[in-house]
Amino acid sequence: NAGVTQTPKFQVLKTGQSMTLQCAQDMNHEYMSWYRQDPGMGLRLIHYSVGAGITDQGEVPNGYNVSRSTTEDFPLRLLSAAPSQTSVYFCASSNLDRGVIGAFFGQGTRLTVV
Amino acid sequence: KQEVTQIPAALSVPEGENLVLNCSFTDSAIYNLQWFRQDPGKGLTSLLLIQSSQREQTSGRLNASLDKSSGRSTLYIAASQPGDSATYLCAVIGQGNLIFGKGTKLSVKP
Numbered sequence: 619n620a621g622v623t624q625t626p627k628f629q630v631l632k633t634g635q636s637m638t639l640q641c642a643q644d645m646n647h648e649y650m651s652w653y654r655q656d657p658g659m660g661l662r663l664i665h666y667s668v669g670a671g672i673t674d675q676g677e678v679p680n681g682y683n684v685s686r687s688t689t690e691d692f693p694l695r696l697l698s699a700a701p702s703q704t705s706v707y708f709c710a711s712s713n714l715d716r717g718v719i720g721a722f723f724g725q726g727t728r729l730t731v732v
Numbered sequence: 733k734q735e736v737t738q739i740p741a742a743l744s745v746p747e748g749e750n751l752v753l754n755c756s757f758t759d760s761a762i763y764n765l766q767w768f769r770q771d772p773g774k775g776l777t778s779l780l781l782i783q784s785s786q787r788e789q790t791s792g793r794l795n796a797s798l799d800k801s802s803g804r805s806t807l808y809i810a811a812s813q814p815g816d817s818a819t820y821l822c823a824v825i826g827q828g829n830l831i832f833g834k835g836t837k838l839s840v841k842p
Contacts, residue, residue, distance in 0.1 A: 651830075658834070660833065660835065661821070661830075663830075663831075676829065708775060708776065720781040721823070723768075723777075724775055725774065725775040
């Protein structure tokens with residue numbers, strides 16, 4: 619059982635480039651989300667989804683897009699990368715029961731924008 | 733807006749000590765609370781999940797308690813070992829999503 623899989627693990631981008639961070643889960647979880655982790659800031663929610671076709675913004679959504687066409691996949695798109703988006707990105711998934719029950723996390727993508 | 737605070741930010745103890753990590757939150761209307769461990773350069777590993785109807789959960793040497801009315805949770809680690817060295821994060825789960833504290837960095841010295 620793979621759980622939550624993120625690709626790539628590492629990425630270096632030039633300012634202005636675009637890219638997609640991939641996230642896939644094989645647990646049939648309704649809820650998926652993206653966080654970024656920065657020193658001194660903790661984990662902050664970027665976007666989340668409570669099911670296929672449904673997405674919403676979190677605390678820091680600017681500069682990122684998401685879509686959820688299937689239950690399994692929740693890609694995060696950087697439209698025009700900026701140095702401020704240098705961070706470690708984590709994808710999480712969970713079942714829902716009135717709210718998120720408990721989350722499983724991927725291993726993270728370390729992104730550097732130069 | 734829910735805010736989660738973890739105290740202390742860092743802790744260094746000798747091997748074998750029992751220790752307590754603290755987590756406080758400002759809005760008691762939560763569904764669940766989850767404790768995670770994060771090793772350097774790695775992802776988050778779930779340690780314990782306490783549902784709102786529960787007061788504590790135990791797993792091996794770990795025990796987590798939850799007091800919703802006071803907005804507090806504690807993670808108790810018994811007989812600490814060097815392998816316990818990591819950052820410990822607590823996250824409260826409300827209607828929407830997980831809100832994280834900034835973590836306690838634990839170092840257990842042999």
